[in-house]
Amino acid sequence: LREHEEFTKVKNIAKIELGRYEIDTWYFSPFPPEYNDCPKLFFCEFCLNFMKRKEQLQRHMKKCDLKHPPGDEIYRSGTLSMFEVDGKKNKVYGQNLCYLAKLFLDHKTLYYDVDLFLFYVLCECDDRGCHMVGYFSKEKHSEESYNLACILTLPPYQRKGYGKFLIAFSYELSKKEGKVGTPERPLSDLGLLSYRGYWTRVLLEILKKHKGNISIKELSDMTAIKADDILSTLQSLDLIQYRKGQHVICADPKVLDRHLKAAGRGGLDVDVSKLIWTPYK
Numbered sequence: 001l002r003e004h005e006e007f008t009k010v011k012n013i014a015k016i017e018l019g020r021y022e023i024d025t026w027y028f029s030p031f032p033p034e035y036n037d038c039p040k041l042f043f044c045e046f047c048l049n050f051m052k053r054k055e056q057l058q059r060h061m062k063k064c065d066l067k068h069p070p071g072d073e074i075y076r077s078g079t080l081s082m083f084e085v086d087g088k089k090n091k092v093y094g095q096n097l098c099y100l101a102k103l104f105l106d107h108k109t110l111y112y113d114v115d116l117f118l119f120y121v122l123c124e125c126d127d128r129g130c131h132m133v134g135y136f137s138k139e140k141h142s143e144e145s146y147n148l149a150c151i152l153t154l155p156p157y158q159r160k161g162y163g164k165f166l167i168a169f170s171y172e173l174s175k176k177e178g179k180v181g182t183p184e185r186p187l188s189d190l191g192l193l194s195y196r197g198y199w200t201r202v203l204l205e206i207l208k209k210h211k212g213n214i215s216i217k218e219l220s221d222m223t224a225i226k227a228d229d230i231l232s233t234l235q236s237l238d239l240i241q242y243r244k245g246q247h248v249i250c251a252d253p254k255v256l257d258r259h260l261k262a263a264g265r266g267g268l269d270v271d272v273s274k275l276i277w278t279p280y281k
């Protein structure tokens with residue numbers, strides 16, 4: 001019921017200011033009621049505290065000593081850094097991030113128990129600090145083998161490959177855990193497009209290397225992608241036949257090449273050698 005209410009609620013905040021960007025919002029987000037009457041919210045780009053007036057933000061920036069998200073830097077390659085933020089240790093940050101993210105996520109309830117989540121915040125860093133590009137959240141313990149709860153690339157950074165980077169990163173964490181993973185459902189249209197693109201490219205490259213002689217189980221072990229997601233991706237590419245009660249991969253090299261061309265560029269890669277991380281215990 002609560003969820004349904006939120007679906008149908010009209011957009012409350014029209015714009016936000018974050019770092020050097022002014023961003024038009026997409027959806028309703030359940031900010032505390034005292035913020036609902038203001039057309040624009042001003043966010044501190046580092047601690048994600050939000051304010052109603054520009055002057056308040058300016059005053060805040062003089063005393064805020066963060067220059068990057070709180071938590072541990074677990075990845076750095078060139079100007080890209082990833083920070084892991086524990087929602088229990090940084091509750092206010094986690095809540096602020098959820099309020100912000102909900103402005104761009106339609107069908108998610110994501111702001112209840114930040115304690116139970118880790119937040120992986122991707123930043124572009126320069127001499128002024130580490131500027132958030134996007135993030136994903138992950139349950140500390142998932143019964144359903146979810147390896148990602150919510151994913152967002154902030155609008156000014158979309159369509160540059162960061163979404164696929166975040167998705168790839170979530171699977172690298174699963175590989176380190178020795179588990180398969182899948183994103184929490186439902187996926188948004190843009191979420192599904194991004195996942196389909198990632199799964200397609202990763203699977204096609206392996207199939208090509210192994211000339212199609214590989215099972216779904218082996219693909220799953222290599223990629224940490226859940227078998228169901230592999231099956232649905234390969235089915236959508238028409239690479240699966242059903243023989244004697246079993247799904248078998250039928251990958252003609254010419255068909256693989258054609259699909260690989262259509263899959264476009266890979267985007268930003270995760271350099272696993274730059275990931276310093278141990279699973280949450």
Ligand code: ACO
Pocket residue numbers: 104105148149150151152153154157158159160161162163164165183184185186187188189190191192193194195197264265267
């Ligand atoms: N139109 C068409 N295709 C798109 C679009 C778009 N606007 N955006 C992404 N895609 C597809 C493309 O195939 C693209 O690959 P390409 O650029 O090589 O063609 C692919 O998705 C991924 O593009 P990226 O640049 O890697 O992804 P981006 O940084 O834009 O982030 C994301 C994708 C995170 C889904 C972003 O659109 C977003 O934040 N949307 C709002 C929040 C959302 O819907 N999140 C997913 C909810 S589901 C969940 O959280 C489990």
Ligand code: ZN
Pocket residue numbers: 044045046047048049060064065066
């Ligand atoms: Zn701040």
